Amino acid sequence: MSRIGKMPIVIPANVKASVKNDRFFVEGPKGKLDAPIPSGISATLEDGTLSFSRQSELGPVRASHGLARALAANCVLGVTEGYERKLHVIGVGYRAAVQGNSIEFHLGYSHPINFELPKGISAEAVADKATKATIVTLQGIDKQLIGQVAANIRALRKPEPYKGKGIRYADEHIRIKAGKAGK
Numbered sequence: 001m002s003r004i005g006k007m008p009i010v011i012p013a014n015v016k017a018s019v020k021n022d023r024f025f026v027e028g029p030k031g032k033l034d035a036p037i038p039s040g041i042s043a044t045l046e047d048g049t050l051s052f053s054r055q056s057e058l059g060p061v062r063a064s065h066g067l068a069r070a071l072a073a074n075c076v077l078g079v080t081e082g083y084e085r086k087l088h089v090i091g092v093g094y095r096a097a098v099q100g101n102s103i104e105f106h107l108g109y110s111h112p113i114n115f116e117l118p119k120g121i122s123a124e125a126v127a128d129k130a131t132k133a134t135i136v137t138l139q140g141i142d143k144q145l146i147g148q149v150a151a152n153i154r155a156l157r158k159p160e161p162y163k164g165k166g167i168r169y170a171d172e173h174i175r176i177k178a179g180k181a182g183k
Helices: 059-080 143-154
Strands: 016-020 023-028 031-036 041-046 049-054 083-090 095-099 102-106 113-116 122-128 133-140 166-169
Touching: 016 041, 023 059, 031 059, 041 059, 049 059, 059 143, 083 143, 095 122, 095 133, 133 143, 143 166
Parallel strands: none
Antiparallel strands: 016 023, 023 031, 041 049, 083 133, 083 166, 095 102, 102 113, 122 133
16 A cells, blocks of 8 residues: 555645546635546545545556645645745856746846746745845745746756856755866
């Protein structure tokens, strides 16, 4: 039995949840989300608790048991608390500014880069004087979308290994290489 898949999800009182046609729908104070329920997995919602069980012991069904539970738990957490991801823009002259529904990055190229934020994602940029970096904070209710947007922003200028310039996650550590040593 999957250790993650067999754990029940407690649905908070301010959240409406339902299971229809192999999808889990949830609506809370921050918005609405839905998650797929893979074939071979059944979901039961009773007394404010959602539990998942599998109908067979075949490999693909066993593999998706924990996945189904994790996706549903991410939806419940997203509509109640939301998700946040922080990125640091580090480098001389590197900066970011939020302008409406887009972020304008200056990353050492000959032109600024305008990154359009998808619907449901908000951002703010703050200059940190202590680390001499710009901190971009992304917020939203969909965990997968937040992660994908953060990865797309990081790909605009990945951190380089000699000085550490570029865009990195707040919890990411870059190993700095030694440059050429002159004699």
